[in-house]
Amino acid sequence: MLSNQAGGEKRTSLHGHWSSRMAFILAVTGSAVGLGNIWKFPYVVGENGGGAFVLVYLVCVFAIGMPVMMSEILIGRRGRRNPIATMELLGKEEGSSAHWRWLGTLGVVAGILILSYYSVIAGWTLSYIVKSATGTFAGATAAQVVADHEAFKLNTGITSLVHTLFMGLTIFVVARGVERGLEQAVRFMVPALLIMMIVLLGYSINSGYFATGVEFMFTPDFSKLGWNSVLAAMGQAFFTLSIGMGAIMAYGAYLPEETSIAGASATVVIADTSIAILAGLVIFPLVFGNGLQVDAGPGLVFQTLPLALGQMPGGAFFSTIFFILLAFAAWTSALGLMEPAVAWLVEHHNRTRTQAAIIIGGVIWLLGFGTVLSFNVLSDVKFLAGTIYDNVDYLTSNIMLPLGGMLIAVFAGWVMCRNSTADELGGSGGIYRAWRLLARFVAPIGILFVLINAIT
Ligand code: PHE
Numbered sequence: 185m186l187s188n189q190a191g192g193e194k195r196t197s198l199h200g201h202w203s204s205r206m207a208f209i210l211a212v213t214g215s216a217v218g219l220g221n222i223w224k225f226p227y228v229v230g231e232n233g234g235g236a237f238v239l240v241y242l243v244c245v246f247a248i249g250m251p252v253m254m255s256e257i258l259i260g261r262r263g264r265r266n267p268i269a270t271m272e273l274l275g276k277e278e279g280s281s282a283h284w285r286w287l288g289t290l291g292v293v294a295g296i297l298i299l300s301y302y303s304v305i306a307g308w309t310l311s312y313i314v315k316s317a318t319g320t321f322a323g324a325t326a327a328q329v330v331a332d333h334e335a336f337k338l339n340t341g342i343t344s345l346v347h348t349l350f351m352g353l354t355i356f357v358v359a360r361g362v363e364r365g366l367e368q369a370v371r372f373m374v375p376a377l378l379i380m381m382i383v384l385l386g387y388s389i390n391s392g393y394f395a396t397g398v399e400f401m402f403t404p405d406f407s408k409l410g411w412n413s414v415l416a417a418m419g420q421a422f423f424t425l426s427i428g429m430g431a432i433m434a435y436g437a438y439l440p441e442e443t444s445i446a447g448a449s450a451t452v453v454i455a456d457t458s459i460a461i462l463a464g465l466v467i468f469p470l471v472f473g474n475g476l477q478v479d480a481g482p483g484l485v486f487q488t489l490p491l492a493l494g495q496m497p498g499g500a501f502f503s504t505i506f507f508i509l510l511a512f513a514a515w516t517s518a519l520g521l522m523e524p525a526v527a528w529l530v531e532h533h534n535r536t537r538t539q540a541a542i543i544i545g546g547v548i549w550l551l552g553f554g555t556v557l558s559f560n561v562l563s564d565v566k567f568l569a570g571t572i573y574d575n576v577d578y579l580t581s582n583i584m585l586p587l588g589g590m591l592i593a594v595f596a597g598w599v600m601c602r603n604s605t606a607d608e609l610g611g612s613g614g615i616y617r618a619w620r621l622l623a624r625f626v627a628p629i630g631i632l633f634v635l636i637n638a639i640t
Contacts (some may be wrong), residue, residue: 187418195264195436205443207367211520212257212426213433214370215376218426219305221460222510227484228420229401233411234478236404238464242412244421245457248616252427253449255596261445267291267430270437273596280599287591291430292525294584295543298429299521300551301576303354306514308486309507311336313434315473316503323493326474327563329491333483339560347552350511350521354518355545358526359538368446370573373512374455380506381462387463387492388469397468400478400486401461415638418631419581424456428585431520434527445608446615466492480575482559495562522548564565582638590631597624 202208229237263270268288275284315321315336323328338344388394422428438444463485470488472479480487493503523542529540558565558573565571569578596605597620606612609619 214516215520233408241416257436260433301555393473422585428589459524
């Protein structure tokens with residue numbers, strides 16, 4: 185374990201450092217861009233009525249997400265450990281309490297719970313690679329694609345198998361360490377995904393229903409927006425940016441000293457938001473053009489995109505590539521979800537990275553069956569927010585991440601002294617003052633306000 189070097193020489197991390205500023209931005213972008221953008225964003229927009237939800241989501245991304253992300257990175261870099269140890273160390277160092285480690289613990293648990301269902305949906309994308317490559321969708325009608333997806337979800341064997349496969353791949357890479365592979369994967373995956381979305385956008389612009397899709401996404405009708413939808417929009421902002429649970433904090437721990445945190449955060453937030461909006465612009469025209477259900481839920485993307493791709497020339501090829509890219513995007517996010525728990529096990533319980541990855545991954549794999557079965561055998565088991573999957577999703581995205589984000593903002597804005605934060609954010613100029621205003625007031629008060637209104 186490293187010694188407390190406060191005031192003296194800067195700390196370094198046990199797990200190595202990113203090779204450059206670009207490597208860090210790529211890793212955080214890889215964590216942010218994932219199923220949240222392409223699978224979840226369109227389906228929650230659809231379930232929550234469109235325009236007004238998108239507007240609230242965008243406000244949350246910039247007014248709350250951005251300052252929380254900056255806070256998380258600066259805390260991570262200052263502590264240079266796993267989120268639990270970092271919170272404990274900085275809590276003491278800043279003259280508050282070691283109990284701040286519970287905030288780290290909340291994040292570790294949130295990451296484990298999120299990955300338990302994330303892996304199941306990522307498994308679906310693996311299946312869809314095979315389905316695409318074998319021509320399942322070539323020339324298929326909307327009804328056929330929807331029926332195929334319904335049958336697929338009911339297949340406990342296949343969905344268990346692909347969940348297992350995805351967890352195996354994740355464990356393998358996490359065991360090998362932070363840098364190797366990840367950088368290269370993201371450098372290729374994000375631009376490729378962007379190009380693919382633009383090709384699909386071309387298709388949806390020509391579908392004759394583009395204007396209907398745009399109108400649905402950008403004409404706010406606030407009469408449809410209850411507090412629960414506002415909370416869902418805020419939760420989606422946290423989820424898509426990977427904030428509120430220590431993933432970004434863990435990555436920040438490996439960030440070189442001289443990198444600008446504000447610049448890196450802005451890059452990531454803009455890239456992530458653009459991909460989500462693009463996904464919506466591709467999917468909604470397809471939904472309206474083919475008479476599909478806009479509130480189809482988690483199956484939405486798997487019902488719309490194969491249909492569009494299946495009708496394009498070279499469809500089987502493009503569809504295969506698309507699902508490969510989506511699986512890649514999910515995979516680079518999964519690494520971030522596991523990193524806090526693994527780093528913690530390595531530092532505190534003297535495990536090797538490989539052992540830690542297998543233990544944590546094994547637990548997540550088991551928990552994942554709650555979600556696998558939510559779509560078939562246990563689909564009728566409903567309580568509170570709905571199925572087991574609905575509950576895990578609600579608890580993590582709508583409660584744990586916002587709560588974690590609020591406490592992170594409070595810690596960076598109120599507990600840490602001005603000198604510490606100004607030091608990490610590169611001085612006390614305009615950007616610093618804007619960050620501090622958002623982190624001290626706007627983010628915590630906004631989050632609390634939404635949580636209270638939605639839950640009571
Ligand atoms: N941001 C990821 C996505 O949009 C999910 C994620 C959440 C990853 C939290 C890491 C931490 O798919």
